[in-house]
Amino acid sequence: MKNKLIFCSLIILTIFACTKKSFIIDIEMLNANGKTAYLQRIIDNKTINIDSCLIENNKAVFNVDINDNNDAYHIFIKGWRRALPFFADNQNVIIKGDFNVYHKINVITDSKTHLSYEIFNKKYNEYNLNLDEINEKIKKAKNSNATDEVNSLDELYKKIENEQKVFIRNQICDNPSDVLSPFILYRYKWAFDLDELREITKKFSPELSTGYLGLVNDYIKMLERTEVGKPYLDFTLNNIEDKPITLSSIIGRHKIVMIDFWASWCPDCRVENPNIVSVYNDFHEKGLEIISVSLDTDKNAWIKGINDDGLYWDNHVSDLKGWNCAASTEYGVAFIPQNVLVNENGIIIAKNLNGDELRLFIEKYLE
Numbered sequence: 001m002k003n004k005l006i007f008c009s010l011i012i013l014t015i016f017a018c019t020k021k022s023f024i025i026d027i028e029m030l031n032a033n034g035k036t037a038y039l040q041r042i043i044d045n046k047t048i049n050i051d052s053c054l055i056e057n058n059k060a061v062f063n064v065d066i067n068d069n070n071d072a073y074h075i076f077i078k079g080w081r082r083a084l085p086f087f088a089d090n091q092n093v094i095i096k097g098d099f100n101v102y103h104k105i106n107v108i109t110d111s112k113t114h115l116s117y118e119i120f121n122k123k124y125n126e127y128n129l130n131l132d133e134i135n136e137k138i139k140k141a142k143n144s145n146a147t148d149e150v151n152s153l154d155e156l157y158k159k160i161e162n163e164q165k166v167f168i169r170n171q172i173c174d175n176p177s178d179v180l181s182p183f184i185l186y187r188y189k190w191a192f193d194l195d196e197l198r199e200i201t202k203k204f205s206p207e208l209s210t211g212y213l214g215l216v217n218d219y220i221k222m223l224e225r226t227e228v229g230k231p232y233l234d235f236t237l238n239n240i241e242d243k244p245i246t247l248s249s250i251i252g253r254h255k256i257v258m259i260d261f262w263a264s265w266c267p268d269c270r271v272e273n274p275n276i277v278s279v280y281n282d283f284h285e286k287g288l289e290i291i292s293v294s295l296d297t298d299k300n301a302w303i304k305g306i307n308d309d310g311l312y313w314d315n316h317v318s319d320l321k322g323w324n325c326a327a328s329t330e331y332g333v334a335f336i337p338q339n340v341l342v343n344e345n346g347i348i349i350a351k352n353l354n355g356d357e358l359r360l361f362i363e364k365y366l367e
Helices: 002-019 112-143 147-173 180-187 194-201 211-225 267-286 299-308 326-330 355-365
Strands: 022-030 036-043 046-054 059-065 073-077 084-086 093-098 106-109 236-238 244-246 256-262 288-294 315-317 338-343 348-351
Touching: 022 036, 022 073, 036 059, 036 211, 046 059, 084 093, 084 106, 106 112, 112 147, 112 180, 147 180, 147 194, 180 194, 180 211, 194 211, 256 267, 256 326, 267 288, 267 355, 288 299, 338 355
Parallel strands: 022 093, 256 288, 288 315
Antiparallel strands: 022 059, 036 046, 036 073, 073 084, 093 106, 236 244, 256 338, 338 348
16 A cells, blocks of 8 residues: 555656656755855856855755756855856756865766766866876976986877867867857867867857857957957956056056966966066066966965965956956956966067966067
8 A cells, every 4th residue: 555655646746747847956065054055057148146045954955947948057156266067958956065175066967968068077087187197297207307208208298188188179079069069168268279269169050059159259259359469458456455556557668568367276377486486587677577467266365375486576466256357357368377478569479378488488579
């Protein structure tokens, strides 16, 4: 009798599920009690909060209307540097994890698009693990002054990095009608130059319409505005003393101004900083000036990073909005460290140079 009742209940639930007009996004997030979760989507090329919910007892539930738009959703909780993206395909979703351990949060759903996304991520992360292992070997070889080994490992690193790029490109170009493709292109846009981005976007199906495709097209336009040979774009941000600094007040007073985009939380930035300090020391008196734009959100961490790395030039600015920094958005910054070099006439003369390449360019320009 009990089994019959359970069976009948399942039938009733199934019938109800077939007729309901919404699906559920269930959040189970440790250490998030009392925080607000925001459900977001890209609408008109902007990230829009379409709903919000207070997290009580580390749980929150969104009821979302079924719709024909299979584009990505995001969950954002203040304190994260970025929102958590996922695909639903009108299927129920469980988002489970620890607020303080973002990279281990799980998305559980029957969405076919999200499953494809997870398969892509697994392969992409395999490349990353391989690159990390090679990078560790490079560090050890450098410490041992094993020049030949360093050169060999550098070549291997570049080879694997290029294979990863081809993998990303193939995932996109082999699926020109899939909503996942513009999402992946926007997420990994930093891997491609302007011409490559133009070429890839031409392959998308004309019927494909997603928020992320709009973001990709906007990003291309931003890069076009800041190509080498174009005039610089002005901005004003506060320094560490909360006083406004305008870029145009610096341009024209020096032969080269380097706009340096970085953050204290960025490991690659901290690795590159000693090189930038060395370049500044050698060429400041000859006409180089630097304005560092931080993508930090924590002012104390920002100031500590400046002091710890000895970034003692005068111009350090930030609006403490992380990746939403007004200046980095204007310049289409999709990764850090990144830089833009502007001459005394206000023309962009180079972009994204680092290491010896940065030193050699500045040295030659200031001859």
